[in-house]
Amino acid sequence: MEKKIGFIGLGNLGIPMAKNLIESGFHLQVYNRTLKKAEALDQEKITICNTPARAATGVDIVITIVSEDAVLHEIVSGDDGILAGMSPGALHISMSTISAQTSEQLAQNHAQNNTQYLAAPVFGRPEAAAARKLWICVSGPPEVKKSATGVLNSLGQGVIDFGDAIGGANVVKLAGNFMIMAALEAMAEAYTLAEKSGLDREQVANFFSDTLFACPIYQNYGKFIAAKQYQPIAFKARLGYKDARLVLDTAQHAKMPAPLISLAHNRLLAAVAKGRGDNSDWIAAFGEGVSEEAGV
Amino acid sequence: MEKKIGFIGLGNLGIPMAKNLIESGFHLQVYNRTLKKAEALDQEKITICNTPARAATGVDIVITIVSEDAVLHEIVSGDDGILAGMSPGALHISMSTISAQTSEQLAQNHAQNNTQYLAAPVFGRPEAAAARKLWICVSGPPEVKKSATGVLNSLGQGVIDFGDAIGGANVVKLAGNFMIMAALEAMAEAYTLAEKSGLDREQVANFFSDTLFACPIYQNYGKFIAAKQYQPIAFKARLGYKDARLVLDTAQHAKMPAPLISLAHNRLLAAVAKGRGDNSDWIAAFGEGVSEEAGV
Amino acid sequence: MEKKIGFIGLGNLGIPMAKNLIESGFHLQVYNRTLKKAEALDQEKITICNTPARAATGVDIVITIVSEDAVLHEIVSGDDGILAGMSPGALHISMSTISAQTSEQLAQNHAQNNTQYLAAPVFGRPEAAAARKLWICVSGPPEVKKSATGVLNSLGQGVIDFGDAIGGANVVKLAGNFMIMAALEAMAEAYTLAEKSGLDREQVANFFSDTLFACPIYQNYGKFIAAKQYQPIAFKARLGYKDARLVLDTAQHAKMPAPLISLAHNRLLAAVAKGRGDNSDWIAAFGEGVSEEAGV
Amino acid sequence: MEKKIGFIGLGNLGIPMAKNLIESGFHLQVYNRTLKKAEALDQEKITICNTPARAATGVDIVITIVSEDAVLHEIVSGDDGILAGMSPGALHISMSTISAQTSEQLAQNHAQNNTQYLAAPVFGRPEAAAARKLWICVSGPPEVKKSATGVLNSLGQGVIDFGDAIGGANVVKLAGNFMIMAALEAMAEAYTLAEKSGLDREQVANFFSDTLFACPIYQNYGKFIAAKQYQPIAFKARLGYKDARLVLDTAQHAKMPAPLISLAHNRLLAAVAKGRGDNSDWIAAFGEGVSEEAGV
Structure with a gap:
């Protein structure tokens, strides 16, 4: 049966x-x-x-x-x-x-x-x-x-x-999502720096995700950041923001100041503030956020 | 001959x-x-x-x-x-x-x-x-x-x-060193958050470097961050700071505001300010910097 | 009667x-x-x-x-x-x-x-x-x-x-407390920069609070920051953190990314994380926080 | 004669x-x-x-x-x-x-x-x-x-x-310009938070510059921030950025990590990156920077 x-x-x-x-x-x-x-x-x-x-x-x-x-x-x-x-x-x-x-x-x-x-x-x-x-x-x-x-x-x-603690796995999940956000910010800044310095941002991205950062997050997310290709939406910015807020709540609960958590949180909150929560991917919150500040 | x-x-x-x-x-x-x-x-x-x-x-x-x-x-x-x-x-x-x-x-x-x-x-x-x-x-x-x-x-x-531009490779090198610094900060924050939430920081680190972040940087540097093991020194904090400063100079030259570059720069500068430039590793600038602010 | x-x-x-x-x-x-x-x-x-x-x-x-x-x-x-x-x-x-x-x-x-x-x-x-x-x-x-x-x-x-909105005055109060936190951070950084550059930090503080910043907040709080004098406690760091958290909550509620709000929040959270929530003043969270990072 | x-x-x-x-x-x-x-x-x-x-x-x-x-x-x-x-x-x-x-x-x-x-x-x-x-x-x-x-x-x-040190006064000048930048950021965030919370940002600004912050910087600069009135240009964003860079150089020289200095630097650099260095005031770098991130 x-x-x-x-x-x-x-x-x-x-x-x-x-x-x-x-x-x-x-x-x-x-x-x-x-x-x-x-x-x-x-x-x-x-x-x-x-x-x-x-x-x-x-x-x-x-x-x-x-x-x-x-x-x-x-x-x-x-x-x-x-x-x-x-x-x-x-x-x-x-x-x-x-x-x-x-x-x-x-x-x-x-x-x-x-x-x-x-x-x-x-x-x-x-x-x-x-x-x-x-x-x-x-x-x-x-x-x-x-x-x-x-x-x-x-x-x-x-x-x-x-x-055995009830919520341990939830903290791990949130810590991991934060690490992804941090990688998105790092790639967006690094590839935009390369672009503004006259390099081909996709070549630079490919180099790093083939070598030092040859792992799923940098490879899968990095190609979108590198190509500034943020459609179709796989995970809405609004949901990314929700997660960033949970990460920050977890940090507050653990009494843990964390400037990169705050930075990631603010990137996603900015996407929501600009009205993009439901019509853009969370990757774009980082990619576009960095590009717009850099004037490119 | x-x-x-x-x-x-x-x-x-x-x-x-x-x-x-x-x-x-x-x-x-x-x-x-x-x-x-x-x-x-x-x-x-x-x-x-x-x-x-x-x-x-x-x-x-x-x-x-x-x-x-x-x-x-x-x-x-x-x-x-x-x-x-x-x-x-x-x-x-x-x-x-x-x-x-x-x-x-x-x-x-x-x-x-x-x-x-x-x-x-x-x-x-x-x-x-x-x-x-x-x-x-x-x-x-x-x-x-x-x-x-x-x-x-x-x-x-x-x-x-x-x-063909003379300095292109130098920008790539600096962008890469920045991406390493960013990963160090991300790991230090994530693993300290896990620790302060009652988890085993090394187990959490191992999980991420076996899966989503299974790549040399997260694996090689991550184990030091996870274990809070910063000796022997492979790369002095002072040299790491010198690189962070070059990254920031490059960003200034390219007219590129970049908050995570600034954050990384300040972590390494803090290590130097605290007198640790020559007697600690650049990994420690991130690992200890985050731990000290978090009171652990 | x-x-x-x-x-x-x-x-x-x-x-x-x-x-x-x-x-x-x-x-x-x-x-x-x-x-x-x-x-x-x-x-x-x-x-x-x-x-x-x-x-x-x-x-x-x-x-x-x-x-x-x-x-x-x-x-x-x-x-x-x-x-x-x-x-x-x-x-x-x-x-x-x-x-x-x-x-x-x-x-x-x-x-x-x-x-x-x-x-x-x-x-x-x-x-x-x-x-x-x-x-x-x-x-x-x-x-x-x-x-x-x-x-x-x-x-x-x-x-x-x-x-006429019920909570308007509460937002004004929180915005003002944030502005005080921001002034504390600004003074702590400026006066420590002066100190580390060989100047007398109290003379510098007096100059600014007699001239460009001749107003209660810079005068009253500034003298504590300048003298690194954080006792007796007038307002506990823990309560300052509580306010910073309310400011951040308000920003989240208003969909408003704000990096200086985050910075102030993290300064106060760090004081709490270091075990100083009940035995130090919120001014110290900024003054000592900046000094410690600067190695002085 | x-x-x-x-x-x-x-x-x-x-x-x-x-x-x-x-x-x-x-x-x-x-x-x-x-x-x-x-x-x-x-x-x-x-x-x-x-x-x-x-x-x-x-x-x-x-x-x-x-x-x-x-x-x-x-x-x-x-x-x-x-x-x-x-x-x-x-x-x-x-x-x-x-x-x-x-x-x-x-x-x-x-x-x-x-x-x-x-x-x-x-x-x-x-x-x-x-x-x-x-x-x-x-x-x-x-x-x-x-x-x-x-x-x-x-x-x-x-x-x-x-x-008697040759450059002491220069450090004081730069420290003061930084304190102005910090006040601009603080006001921009506070008044935008008020605005996004449904308040009249000019009324809020007037209250603070009549009371807690009744001093030249908050009064003179605050009215521009409050009214989002950034013309005519009194001091170009490009020159403001030049000063921010000198402040950061001074901090590097003094071995002094300073997150608010970095934040101010990046605000002004962003204005330059967006092509506004010569056609907007440095006040706008803060006022517009904050507003744009906040979607208003």
Whole structure:
């Protein structure tokens, strides 16, 4: 008999992840704010639910991958939230990019509900999700992590355990997103400096991503920065800003002054301030931000 | 008959490069401010000279790899500088990290002297130099670049041509050093944020340098940042500051405001201000700088 | 018959303000977390209350001046909060440094309670409060501002009306505190630059505060920065950080990237991170922060 | 018999200063790159010279007030520089905004020429110069300062002695210009924050410059920032950038990391990068810079 999973969040990452779960033999009870997104999935392998509670009913595992802490709070604890549907002992695997504090609050809510919570945020762009190449960070009680292993292994190329504290994996995810932002700023400044000095910015970028910085972030993001090519949008500037704000919140929470975190935050906030939050990629916040200040 | 080369600068990079040239069959006429450094080389394959002019006499090629623009100006145009010794048509390959403006000035000096100049700065730490794994950036007139190819190929794993403008390769070198500084700051902030949030900073560092940032800079420098291990010194903070200042000069010259360049510059300047210029590594300027502000 | 006022918050500013109200003929129903502070007041002119609700009972006006948004929320809407004690139509004058969002939330709470709310934050150090020299910023509905005029005039040298929006005055207060932080950073950098260049930093400071910057902030704060004299503590670094965080929150709320706000925020956060939040003045966060980075 | 002075530099400040000297009874031997500027002066009281050397011939005092260190070097030591014209023992009063290092170099040049040098940079906009309200900072050997007193007193409202080191006054001048830049940034951020929060930015500006910041810089510059009124140009962004660069050079020379100096530098560099160096005021570099990032 096929196993069922509740699956909530059919965004750029959610869709390929859902497809992979279906391909791995799971039947999905899906919920999404705009149900139309579910048309991308094999209709025979899914049950479309009109509330999170229904998607969470009668399953051992509910996966959420949504865009904001506030949305996730509503999906979990709202009137028709998953807490209202989950069976005792069932597990919520929370794969969104959220703060450690949100994870801790949700874990408490689950504990009072006799259900379980696991933070399991992911690294990877949609193509990586489609290719089961996500990196999945987990943290929380050992037995909870163990329960999630099977499902998580079917979604990524590695599941890394960052300890028993509830929100540890969330901090790792945010630290990683910050490191990406920092690399975007560094590349934008370096390549623009090269350009303004008379060099070919794409040649310079290729050199660095073939040698000293021969790694996915510099290669994949660097080519967009180098070519000043920011369309189509893979990740909206507004969502990038949301993440930058979570990084800054995490720094404030940890009592940690961090000038580069502030710089990245302000780049993304400037994109939002200029009205580009929804119509430009977060890469552009750095690439265009640097170019505009430099007058090129 | 063995071929002779003039070789000036027996620092951390100069020594392994000189050894490789000797091993490739060249006899070296060496000059260094402190001649004692020459003891590290096979005495039968070198001639120790007490002025740059002598090291440059009777050879087709003079290589310089020294620490500062001012030092290089003196070595080229000073009273006993190489201009005084070089034969007409001989070539000066300048491998130091210097400004494009210094390169342009030196090229002019050479032109008036009927000698030739090539900017050929390198990327790589001493181990890379020893293993002939340097990346060598060149720029300048095509025929000059062609003359240097043979020698340069024996020193590195790749020679990359950044065009015909005299100082182009110098800008690429400085842009690259800036990108390293930016990565150091990013890692220092990210790993300290992880630490102050209760995570194991080395585990977090390992994760990133195995995955999203699986490239030499993050791997090689990252392990020092993660372990807060800044000894022994591979590259003094004072020299790192000198490079940061050249990067900033380049940005000023190109009319390019760049907040991350300024941030990196100030980190290294702070290390110098605190009296650590000569007794700490440039990595520590970032690692300790971030830690101290964060109170850990 | 003497008029009664509820008065909550006997901190560095609250005490002299309460004394002035007593001197102006008001009887005060006081509440403070640590009631011992009330000993500084004329016992015949006050009634000590053990809850905010009691302090708010039977009076037309309740004044609050406390240190944090969260504390104020509790004092207003907590179990024994002033909402539970205030008579219909009574007015809460909120003089703390809080966010506009907190003011808006409190105004809503009051509206549901048939009571009134006025944001009236103040500028001035304790000596200014004692001398009735505070500057008081107000915003809100015209009739509410009118009701508060008499009492406010007895506390300061000027009441400035920043319009009808509930939280406008709070933004002005935060903008002003930011401008003070910016001046502290500017003076710390300028005077340390003078010092490190061989000049007498106090002479330089005196010159500027006698001429171009002959105004209270540069004069009063500047002498501490110049003399590196940061004791006794007038305003804790922790509270300064709290304000910096509110400024940054306000900037985020207004979609406004602001690098100097971020810089000020990080200076104060660094003081807290280094364990100096409660044992050093916010001026020291700037003065010592700059000095330490500069190695002096 | 009327006394003669050499006077070089008929810019925005030079013209009113020259007029005041004439009014005080001096006959001026003037030199300016574009001699047409001399038409603004009473032709009977001046002798127009076509080289700095001639302007410096036969007088006890030569005053220079020009825009750049390089220009001043040329005027002093160039082929027809003042050194070629000055009589032994004559005094050069250098009132430009230049680096301490330039002053030291010029003082050496004078010493070898048996002439004297005094750094005497000024604070004040053209109106202040016209009203003899400049603040004049001096530093150097006591007897040299004494010789200059009479003339300097006729130009300003105060002459402040910053010690015997040659370049001390230059550092004070640069520190002051930095403090102005910092105030411009602070006001631009604060008033834009107010604006984006729904307040009237001019009312907010007026409040602060009437109270906490009731001093010339905040009042005079603040009204332009508040009104976003940046024309006519009183001081070009390009010259402001030149000063910011001198401040940064001074910080580098003093081994002094200073993030706000860097921020101010980058604001002015951005104005230059955007092509506004000669067609906008330095105030606009801050006002427009902040507004553009904030999308207003």
